[in-house]
Amino acid sequence: MVSTLLAIHSTLDLSSPLDATDHHGLKVTVLHLPRTKMSTTGEDVYFAPQSGDTDPHHALSNHLFVNTPSPSAALFSWCHPKGLRPLTRSTFLSCLDHAATQLGTESLTGHGLHIGGTLEYLLRGVPFETVKSIGRWKGDAFVGYLHQHAVIMAPYLQDSPILEPFTHYALPSVR
Structure with a gap:
């Protein structure tokens, strides 16, 4: 290679x-x-x-x-x-759109691919800070997406002290 x-x-x-x-x-x-x-x-x-x-x-x-x-x-x-x-980006997305149409599935956007990659890494158990770095996420947008995905959040919402670092990172602070 x-x-x-x-x-x-x-x-x-x-x-x-x-x-x-x-x-x-x-x-x-x-x-x-x-x-x-x-x-x-x-x-x-x-x-x-x-x-x-x-x-x-x-x-x-x-x-x-x-x-x-x-x-x-x-x-x-x-x-x-x-x-x-x-x-180009437009040609790439056009090819994806054509493939989705042929498969009878929903088309993806560039942003959707970014989110999908993020979810894949998180579901594999890659640490959040690592995923944030891989995806070049800036600011708090990353945390906002975590709140929208129950499948990712579910293991971390259980009564288990080993998951405390994530809970501290992902959940809003208590006022």
């Missing part, structure tokens, strides 16, 4: 290792995006192998195989009948 990325996309910042392993043997891939919607200087994004259809390593490898973007193209360029095009 690393050699594929190195070979086809020279605009990635590869000054630091692309694949890293922590002292527990857990693997993570780091990509530096040269610029993002929120940062003109770019930012690092991280992902780790996952089991099943949601493995980002498999998805990225498949994308590179299917679309073969050139080194000068955007990493997430795709094959259009009129040539290679960078994947």
Whole structure:
């Protein structure tokens, strides 16, 4: 995977290792995006192998195989009948909308994907501060979403002292 990325996309910042392993043997891939919607200087994004259809390593490898973007193209360029095009937010959401229509399910918005990812991490038991950091949540909006989801809140509302740190974090202070 690393050699594929190195070979086809020279605009990635590869000054630091692309694949890293922590002292527990857990693997993570780091990509530096040269610029993002929120940062003109770019930012690092991280992902780790996952089991099943949601493995980002498999998805990225498949994308590179299917679309073969050139080194000068955007990493997430795709094959259009009129040539290679960078994947835009509107095109991505249009593809999701088309897939949802074909499946007979409700369409997702960009915000809905953000919330869905947040919920997935929380349901896996990832600590709240970690999820907040992964999702780049600012301010108290994150806590507001916690209050709306009984499935996430249920384990923490039980009579168990081990859950006190979460209760202190998620519930409003007593006046």
